[in-house]
Amino acid sequence: MTITPFARAMRNAGYLLGGNGIGAVLGFLTTVFAARQLGLQGYGILLLINSFTGALATATRLQTWQPMLQFGTALYEAEDRPRFQTLLRHCLLLDGAGALAAVMIGVPMSIVGSHYLGWGGHEKTTALYVTCALFMNTGATIGVMRITDRYRMAVIADNLSALIRFTGAIAGYCLHWNLTFFLVFWYASIVVAFLADGALLWRLTRLIPSLRGFRLTGVPWRSHQTGFWKLLLPTSADQALINVASRIDILIVGAVLGGAGATLYRVATQVSDALMQPAVFLSPALYPEFVRLREQQDWANLRKMTWRICRLLSAFSVPILLIMYFAGPAILALMLGKHISHTRELLLWMTTASIIGLWSVPLEPLLISLGRAKTVLHGRLWFLLPCLPLFYVLTRRYGVEGAAIVVFIRSTAIFMTRLVPFLTMPETRRP
Known part of the structure; x- marks a missing residue:
C-alpha cells in the first residue's frame, strides 16, 4: 500500500519524537541534578558559557542540509552518483569551514568579553570550552539521513549527547563537583555526538549505492547546482x-540579572517548550515531503497537507496552555529545587510565545521549498533585531517576565510574516 506524504511525515516525526523523547527526559533530569549541585548562580554561568559557544557555532554555521535535501533528493532518486557525491563533499567542507570560523572568533571574544557577559573569573575555562564548536556542525550528514529516510538514525547522536550530560550531572551531584567538571562532560557530549554522526555517515556510504566509493578528498569538491547559494545563504x-x-x-538576561536570572529564564523556556516537542518534530519530517510534492507540482496535496497540519497544531495548543497554567509552577520548582513566587505569569507568556512559534512549523518548510527563503529571512530580520533593545529595556525594568513579554511580541510578529505569504501565494491559495 502506498503511503501518503502526510502519513510519511507523521511517521518520521514519530521516529524523531520517540528517539528524542529519551533525550528530553535525560535533559530534564540533567537540569534537576546540575542546578542542585551548582546552585542557580553556578548553573547560570554554565548556561551562559554553553550559550555563548552555541551562539558562535550557529552564527558561523551554514545550513548545508538544506541544499543537500533540496537538490540532493532528485540526484539521489536518479542515482546520479558523481553529482550527489560532489554535493555532499561541498556541504561537508562548508560544515568544517564554519566550525573553524567559530573557534577563531570565539576564543578571543570569550576572554575579552567575559566581564560583560556574566562569567568573569572563568575566562580560560571558557576559551577552552569554545573549541568544542569544532564538533557542532553536522548539517550535511543530517541532510543525507533525511534524503534516505533514515530518521531513526538521526536521533542516535542527540541521545548519546544527552546520556553523557546526564551521567556527568549525576556524578557531579554525588561527588560535589565544581563548574569545570560539568563543562568537561558537556564538552565530551558534543564530541561524542559528532563522532556518532560521522560513523553513521560512514555506514551509509556502505549501504547506499549513490554514496559507494565516496571520499572526502575526492574531486570535484564544488557543486554547481543552480541556486545553491541563493538557497543556502538566506536559510543559513x-x-x-x-x-x-x-x-x-540568555546572555542579556545573565548580563542584567546575573547567573540566577539566566537560570530562571532558561529553565522556564525549557519547561514551556517541553510540551511542544511532539509538534516541533514535524518540521524536519515535512521538508522531504514538501520537496517531493513540489517536484511533482502537486499543489492540491501541498495545500491540503499544510492546512491539515495547521488544524492539528491549533487543536494541540489548547491543552498545552491548560497544563502549563495548572502544573507549570510546580514543574519549574521541581527542576530548580526551590519554589519561586509569581512564575505562573512568566510561564504563560513563554508558553503562548512557543505556541505561536509552533504555528509556523508547516509554513517555513513550505515557503522555503517553494523558493521563498528570502521571505522567511526578511520576516525574521524585520522584528528580531529591532526587538533586542526592547528585550534589554524590559528585562531591566520588569526582570525575567519583561523578557518573556518581548519574546511573545516577537513570536507573534514573525508568525504573521509567514502566514500572509502562505495565504497569498498562488500555489497555496485555496481554489
Missing part, C-alpha cells in the same frame, strides 16, 4: 538568527 541566515537570538536572550 534565518536559522542563525533563530539560534543566536535564543542564546543572546
Whole structure:
C-alpha cells in the first residue's frame, strides 16, 4: 500500500519524537541534578558559557542540509552518483569551514568579553570550552539521513549527547563537583555526538549505492547546482538568527540579572517548550515531503497537507496552555529545587510565545521549498533585531517576565510574516 506524504511525515516525526523523547527526559533530569549541585548562580554561568559557544557555532554555521535535501533528493532518486557525491563533499567542507570560523572568533571574544557577559573569573575555562564548536556542525550528514529516510538514525547522536550530560550531572551531584567538571562532560557530549554522526555517515556510504566509493578528498569538491547559494545563504541566515537570538536572550538576561536570572529564564523556556516537542518534530519530517510534492507540482496535496497540519497544531495548543497554567509552577520548582513566587505569569507568556512559534512549523518548510527563503529571512530580520533593545529595556525594568513579554511580541510578529505569504501565494491559495 502506498503511503501518503502526510502519513510519511507523521511517521518520521514519530521516529524523531520517540528517539528524542529519551533525550528530553535525560535533559530534564540533567537540569534537576546540575542546578542542585551548582546552585542557580553556578548553573547560570554554565548556561551562559554553553550559550555563548552555541551562539558562535550557529552564527558561523551554514545550513548545508538544506541544499543537500533540496537538490540532493532528485540526484539521489536518479542515482546520479558523481553529482550527489560532489554535493555532499561541498556541504561537508562548508560544515568544517564554519566550525573553524567559530573557534577563531570565539576564543578571543570569550576572554575579552567575559566581564560583560556574566562569567568573569572563568575566562580560560571558557576559551577552552569554545573549541568544542569544532564538533557542532553536522548539517550535511543530517541532510543525507533525511534524503534516505533514515530518521531513526538521526536521533542516535542527540541521545548519546544527552546520556553523557546526564551521567556527568549525576556524578557531579554525588561527588560535589565544581563548574569545570560539568563543562568537561558537556564538552565530551558534543564530541561524542559528532563522532556518532560521522560513523553513521560512514555506514551509509556502505549501504547506499549513490554514496559507494565516496571520499572526502575526492574531486570535484564544488557543486554547481543552480541556486545553491541563493538557497543556502538566506536559510543559513534565518536559522542563525533563530539560534543566536535564543542564546543572546540568555546572555542579556545573565548580563542584567546575573547567573540566577539566566537560570530562571532558561529553565522556564525549557519547561514551556517541553510540551511542544511532539509538534516541533514535524518540521524536519515535512521538508522531504514538501520537496517531493513540489517536484511533482502537486499543489492540491501541498495545500491540503499544510492546512491539515495547521488544524492539528491549533487543536494541540489548547491543552498545552491548560497544563502549563495548572502544573507549570510546580514543574519549574521541581527542576530548580526551590519554589519561586509569581512564575505562573512568566510561564504563560513563554508558553503562548512557543505556541505561536509552533504555528509556523508547516509554513517555513513550505515557503522555503517553494523558493521563498528570502521571505522567511526578511520576516525574521524585520522584528528580531529591532526587538533586542526592547528585550534589554524590559528585562531591566520588569526582570525575567519583561523578557518573556518581548519574546511573545516577537513570536507573534514573525508568525504573521509567514502566514500572509502562505495565504497569498498562488500555489497555496485555496481554489
